[in-house]
Amino acid sequence: MAEVSVTKGLIKGVVKLTVLLTVGFVCLFLFGKILSAPTEDGYRFFPMLGSRVWVWIIAQLHLNFAAFVLGVPIFAVSMEFLSWRRTDDRLDRIAYDFTKLFTLAYTLTAIAGTVLMVSLPLLYPKFMGHLMDILGPTWWLYIVVMYGEVLVCYYYFYSWHQMKDKKGVHVAIGVLLNFMGLTMLLITSSWVGYMTTPGGVSETGALINRWAAIKTYMWIPLSLHRLVANVVFGAGIAAAYAAYRFITSETDEDRAYYDWMGYTSAMISIGFSLILPGIGYLLGVEIYAYNEQMGIQLMGGFFAWLWVMQAILIGAILMFVNYYLWISLNKMPGGERYFKYVKFLFIIMLLGYTVWLTPHSVALSLEEARRIGAYHPILGNLGVMAAKNTAVVISYLATFLSFAIFKMSNKEPVVPWAKAGNAIRIILVLGSSVAMLGIGVYSYMVTSAVRVKVLSPIQFGIFFVTIIALFILDNMMYKNAKIIGEPRWGKMPERSQYALIGITVTFTWLMAMMGYMRSGGRQYWHVYGIMKDTSPDAYLPTHGYAAIVCSTVTVLFFLFIGLLFWSIMKLEKAQAAKGGAKA
């Protein structure tokens, strides 16, 4: 009986994928016949929206879902592994809930992918023809891996309860699933990498070396960046799910569980987001190494103002996170002792945010321009990279402190060196802050090359060393600590859940915007430097226009994902009702 449901699940998965692929190919064939021939330079036009916006929206939606289904398994398996090692049922439940989420999201991902698969070759026949010439084999490999991924994923999900006693094997299957996911990610990144930083082809676009066309400058850094961002994003969506379930749940027990799930997911999300700037830096270095012009164009040219937007968004995310942690103090017995520190953390966050969103040059009215001159003496100094890097590391450090405060708020250390430990902590925090500030000030006096290549990495290095040291110190100090009381999970005001949703929405929007920048960095090229975009959409739209598209994508994504959450809840309720009736 039990075996059947696994087989059934597998069959369901394969059938779904095959149906979608078939529909896709049939549509391609039929539309290819029905639609009028493409224009001379190889374009068809999507009605109303235009090809670009249509493909933009679909691709971004597909990417959002894909990021979710690739990111969540990573920590679902980690959770399962932990629950297996520690035999903690709550961890097992959360891992299972995550798995349920991404297994169901597969269908939505595949549908979006199919629409994209039909749209691209129909709307951009010449461009896609070129991509198929260069990277065709990877596409067929991609389909094969996709089948593998679906099989493993459905097996992983449907065999969850049967393999309760064989956790080790089950975790191994989960690892295999992630391995598959990683392969898919590498394949898709190679396509994007080729479009942005092509290699392995002649100047006219003839294939010279396929491996070189796959292994482009951007490939590995982009894959890494996407991998980590997927985890951050997946965890964020899981937090949003927890928030949704928390707000709509009717029992205290459910609220306690979903509160905990939201907290765990949000912390995974933020924890992984700490390394994103570093990998982003790597990605930037590779883009510069490929082509300085593109690098500068992305960082300081047409897209310069989108970095201010990015600052606003990341600042908002950090604020939301801190807010969530500060509210969480309410539910910790003994948490009220720490509210006095929140004030200072808040001021630091506020100052950091202020510096971070200060633009270097602003659109002035004539009146202002007359009185200020080219650069404002204060704003001009706050708006540069030196100040911003410092603000970011200090805000991150404050966020980490909020987290540390939350963790220790219901405990009291019993180790004999507790006083000394506290002193060390204060010295660590103050010392590293002063060091980071000092480097920030010193950055003004050196050339940009030294700042970028030497001082910024040192600054981030100090930050990481500090939080690792603090982490170790806290773990040692609070070993076997006296616990004042268990956290009152579920005793959270509703507004804290909006903060969780805020984190996820902001992050999704940020992803849409950064995706646009990555794609827009090619300017009027399909394949940078190899194949020109000669369609009417070759120009880069205004930032406002891009913002509208990003918002549309984000709202659409949340509508779909909301639908998914809602149906999971309905399903669970129906099952519970059935179970209840039986009993």
Add this chain to the structure above:
Amino acid sequence: MKGGGLKLLAVVIGLNIFFTYIGLYFLPQSESQPPKTIKIEKGVTVDELLSLGEEISFSKGQCMVCHPMKAETGMRAPAISTIGGEMVKSAKERNMKPEAYVFEALVNPAEYVQKGFENMMPPIHKSPTSLNEGELIAVAAFLQSKGSQVTVSYPESLEALKEQIAKEAKKGGS
């Protein structure tokens, strides 16, 4: 709790409206159009050549991405406003005609890099910048006008330009 889902949806939509608002009303609004190819006719006057060259430097050539107009600290590449004079100096140093040197600097920039700067300029007759011969001559004239005598002209300088392009192609081996 009833209506919780709708409230969350409201938060989602509200945040998105807010972000769109920032994008629309806070950020500067401009489009970036793909450049147009400029065809240069025979018998173009020096003044026309200069203004065309200036236009290309600012648009299609993307020179301004790295080169500042006026010298500033920490600049990536030599300033345009004095570049003509600098090029005459470098040409003398290397025993080249100013004309040959300015073309070399455009199509084979790695050959000689000004002191204090890194070798990072792409050959601009190649993709992605892909200026054509006429455009290259216009840019060369514009650069020479910044602090030295303009010696290039169209189509008389084509020969010298082609020579440099051939040199670059030979070096690249492709």
Add this chain to the structure above:
Amino acid sequence: MLKIYPVLAAVGLLISIVSVIRKSSFFNFLGILILLFGLLKSAGLFIPPFPGQVITMYMAMSIFSFLIYFSIQEETFQAFLEPMRAVLGDEDKKILRVLIVFIALPLLTGFITYTKVVPVYEPPVSARIVHPEPPSQMEFRGKTINVIGLENPLRKDTANFAKNVEDGKKIYYQNCFYCHGDDLDGKGHLAQAYNPLPLPFRGGDTIAQLPESFVFWRVSKGWRGLPAGSGPWNSSMPSFEDFLTEEEVWKVSMFIYEATGNKPRT
């Protein structure tokens, strides 16, 4: 106008202090915002003022952040909501409610609408190179002069230095002073009529940064000599070659350097 902002900041501070004592976080919130706004605006008294856009940005961020701050603890949050609840629900606040809904809100909306639609007569801003590179050659009353490497011939004549400067002073007061000012600070009595303002010669930003050949070219050719990037239409400087001789231009150049204590850049 600027003078009222410190007062505003003080009022904000006062509101904030009083509401801290009375534990009313809502008014504390308002007080802090007023204080911040006042401070940001009154910064213009000491340093160049912050651009309006930046102030809007900072204020939006402050509202967001302080909303967060006042909703961390349940107690503060309830105190924060209390005045709003009272206005919306209390029986004895009926008049206040009516006032807010029918007078204050419409007035506020009207004010915002007014500030948005009131016509302003400001030209759009365009980036302009104030000191462009002069051409390598120029014509002065039909005579061709090489600008590159051009030096003031009168400076060699050290014997007559004082006399030349004195002549330059006369020429300055007959021709330049109406716009560039008695104190050479760009604040002549006609200055305010021009946009952009005439440049001052004092300070280290203008002639101190320029070689004397530039001054000669700029004075001689005026707005007509400017390249397109510097917007010749955006300058009122006449072409003084029509009014002065070559020697007179050099004299006046010597005077403005001498009178401001600046040295030409070499």
